[in-house]
């Protein structure tokens with residue numbers, strides 16, 4: 076399973092979401108991207124996309140809000156749920172098999188990750204027909220399997236703003252003299268210093284920002300590598316199958332950069 080990381084320029088969000096339930100939606104739009112949804116939700120006056128994940132008809136999965144950010148998808152239930160939205164308008168359409176299978180993988184993965192047993196539809200919580208009368212609900216919750224090697228990759232055709240800022244900062248601090256192109260590669264990796272608890276500064280801040288965007292709570296994005304960041308690094312390392320030692324060296328940077 077591959078979850079595509081996005082670069083959505085989300086506004087100020089509230090954190091502290093404690094996922095105990097997954098709530099599914101349809102986009103009620105036959106063809107849309109997560110960027111479309113992000114701009115629609117911004118028009119609502121929200122920070123951006125209200126969902127945590129978006130599953131497209133081609134089976135690709137996109138990251139929306141960080142998992143620990145409070146969502147904007149199910150009024151009254153946004154502080155303890157993960158919102159998963161499916162591209163399509165499932166009052167009239169039929170879900171493609173590849174999208175259904177991707178949804179099953181994602182749901183199974185999230186249930187395992189957070190120990191969640193409850194999966195619901197938007198309409199189970201409030202008066203709406205979301206995710207649509209044709210939504211293959213029973214099939215979706217019948218279970219699935221996923222590849223535990225979760226690769227979070229950057230969107231290919233868009234240079235990544237976070238990578239650019241990291242490249243720039245590594246140059247400024249003298250760790251590298253690389254082209255700032257937003258595209259992670261060997262030079263980016265070589266320019267990333269090994270970091271551990273006690274580090275401070277802009278690279279620590281970028282590390283924290285990345286961990287938070289991946290759903291790991293660093294207890295603040297303050298540029299200080301303290302207990303919270305150490306805990307988040309170890310959790311991230313554990314999820315990636317690395318030794319959870321809290322030391323951000325080449326192996327951990329490789330995963331953070333999506334290489």
Ligand SMILES: [Zn+2]
Nearest residue numbers: 100101197205
């Ligand atoms: Zn909905």
